[in-house]
Amino acid sequence: MDYVSTRNAGLRVSAAKAIATGIAPDGGLFCPTEIPSLTKADLDALLGMDYKARAAFILGKYLTDFTAEELQDFTQKAYADEKFGGPNTAPVVDLKDGKHILELWHGPTCAFKDMALQMLPHLLTASLKKTGETRTACILVATSGDTGKAALEGFADVPGTKIMVYYPVDGVSPMQKLQMTTQKGDNVEVVAIHGNFDDAQSAVKRIFTDKATAEKMDAQGLMFSSANSINWGRLAPQIAYYVSAYCDMVNAGTIQMGDKINICVPTGNFGNILAGYFAKQMGLPVHKFICASNRNNVLTDFFKNQGTYDRNRPFYTTDSPSMDILISSNLERLLFYISGQNDKVVSDLMGQLSRDGRYSLAKELFEKIAEDFDAGYCDDVQTAETIRKLWDEEHYLADTHTAVAVRVYENYRRTTLDKTPTVIASTASPFKFCRAVVEALGGKLERDDVTQLDVLSQMTGMEAPAPLAALAGKQPRFDRVVPKEGILDTIDLLVKL
Numbered sequence: 001m002d003y004v005s006t007r008n009a010g011l012r013v014s015a016a017k018a019i020a021t022g023i024a025p026d027g028g029l030f031c032p033t034e035i036p037s038l039t040k041a042d043l044d045a046l047l048g049m050d051y052k053a054r055a056a057f058i059l060g061k062y063l064t065d066f067t068a069e070e071l072q073d074f075t076q077k078a079y080a081d082e083k084f085g086g087p088n089t090a091p092v093v094d095l096k097d098g099k100h101i102l103e104l105w106h107g108p109t110c111a112f113k114d115m116a117l118q119m120l121p122h123l124l125t126a127s128l129k130k131t132g133e134t135r136t137a138c139i140l141v142a143t144s145g146d147t148g149k150a151a152l153e154g155f156a157d158v159p160g161t162k163i164m165v166y167y168p169v170d171g172v173s174p175m176q177k178l179q180m181t182t183q184k185g186d187n188v189e190v191v192a193i194h195g196n197f198d199d200a201q202s203a204v205k206r207i208f209t210d211k212a213t214a215e216k217m218d219a220q221g222l223m224f225s226s227a228n229s230i231n232w233g234r235l236a237p238q239i240a241y242y243v244s245a246y247c248d249m250v251n252a253g254t255i256q257m258g259d260k261i262n263i264c265v266p267t268g269n270f271g272n273i274l275a276g277y278f279a280k281q282m283g284l285p286v287h288k289f290i291c292a293s294n295r296n297n298v299l300t301d302f303f304k305n306q307g308t309y310d311r312n313r314p315f316y317t318t319d320s321p322s323m324d325i326l327i328s329s330n331l332e333r334l335l336f337y338i339s340g341q342n343d344k345v346v347s348d349l350m351g352q353l354s355r356d357g358r359y360s361l362a363k364e365l366f367e368k369i370a371e372d373f374d375a376g377y378c379d380d381v382q383t384a385e386t387i388r389k390l391w392d393e394e395h396y397l398a399d400t401h402t403a404v405a406v407r408v409y410e411n412y413r414r415t416t417l418d419k420t421p422t423v424i425a426s427t428a429s430p431f432k433f434c435r436a437v438v439e440a441l442g443g444k445l446e447r448d449d450v451t452q453l454d455v456l457s458q459m460t461g462m463e464a465p466a467p468l469a470a471l472a473g474k475q476p477r478f479d480r481v482v483p484k485e486g487i488l489d490t491i492d493l494l495v496k497l
C-alpha cells in the first residue's frame, strides 16, 4: 500500500518511508491511497483475539511492507502486560444511558498517547532499517502535555534516535511538567517555550520543512522525524482500539455483531477521532462521531458553522490542557479524503489557514463531513460538574478530558434523542489531572502535587498509578525556558546529545 502527501498526491512513498520521515517535505501529511477493508469475517476472527493480536491484525492492513511476524513481535513488546497493568490493554467500562467508556490510559504515562507511542519506536526503528537509512533520527515533539512524556518514555535510550520535546511553559499540568522534566535517558532533551501548543507545533513544522536546516543536519549524519500525530506511525496504532472496543462489546453481549455504535472523543489535534474515522471507513459499524472540545472550541464552530474553520480567536488555558489547541493538524487528513484525495483543494485550504487563519469549505464537502460528525463543547465549570456527577451517581472517576467528552455526549443525546450505544474515549487517568479532579469533588487542595495524589486516593478508595506516585521527591533534570522565536536555536542541544 502506498502513501501520498495530502498536499501532493504525486509524492508516493511506502509505509516505512512515511513513518521514517514523519511529515512530507511539502508540509503535507502522509495518507494511505486506499483505506483497507475490514470484513465481517475479519471482525469475527478478531472477536477471539487479545488486544495485541487485534492491533497486529489491523496494522497489517496498512503497513504492507511489514511482515505479520514483525507486527506481532512489536505489539507483544509495546502492549506487554507489565506495561499496561494486565492483558486488558484498553478496557471498556459500561455506564448508564448508553455510555461505554473506553479507557486508554493504562500505559506507563497514564494517558492515551501510550497506545501509539509505545508502538512508534518499534515502527520507526524498523522503518529506518527498511528504507536503508543510516542517519540518526532526531525526533522533534511539540506537546500540549501528554505526547511529550509518552514520546520520551517510548524513545528514551532507543539506539539510532534522539528526542527533543517542546512544551508550553504555562500550558501543562504540574504533574505533566514533572513527568517530562524528570525523564531519564541519554538521548533526551526537554525545553519549555514561552508560547502555547500551536506556537510549538507551528515552529516544529517549520523546522521540518526548512531545507537549510535539513542539509546542516544531513552533513552531521542526522535527520528529523516526528512523534506527533502528524506521523502516520502515531495514527495507525490508534485505529486498533476502536475495533477492539467494538469486539469487546460484542463479546460482552452489549451489542450484536453488525449493530452501530457512536464514538465520542475529547479532541485537540484531531488525531484520536480521525483514527476512529479510519476504522469506520474500513467497515466498522459506526453511526456518528461526536467531536468534543473544551472552551477552545474552534472545531465545534467548524462543524456547526458549515465548515468554516477560524483560528482567529482568543486562546484559553483550561483544566483539560491536552485539548488547548486551535490548529488541529489532522483535520487536513479528513479534508483529503472527503475531497476525493484532492491534493489541490487541500493545499489551497491549508494555504488559506496559514495566511489568513481561516478557510471555508465548499458546500458539498461540508455536507459529506456532516453525515459522519456532530460536535459540542463545554467549559471548565461544566467539566467539574460532570466529574462530580459521574462520581456521585455512577461511582466512576473521570479525568477532565474524559469529562468534557461525557458532557458533550450527554448534550448530544438529549438534543438528538439518538440512543445508539456510544463509546466515549477516556484519554487520561484521573490521577494525572489530580488537582482539578480533587477540586471538582470538593476535596482538600495540597501545595505539593504528589501529596495531592494521596488526597484523591483517600477520597475515592482508588490507588494512584505507580508511575505517578513514583514522581515523589524526583529532581527535575531540565529547566530551560526559551522564547518561541528561539526554538530553532535549541536544535544544537539535540545535535550535541
Ligand SMILES: *Cc1c(COP(=O)(O)O)cnc(C)c1O
Pocket: 111, 112, 113, 146, 147, 229, 266, 267, 268, 269, 270, 271, 272, 273, 322, 323, 401, 427, 428
Ligand atoms: C492528546 C490528548 C487529547 C487530544 O487528542 P488529539 O488526538 O490531539 O485530538 C485529549 N485528551 C488527552 C488526555 C490527551 O492527552
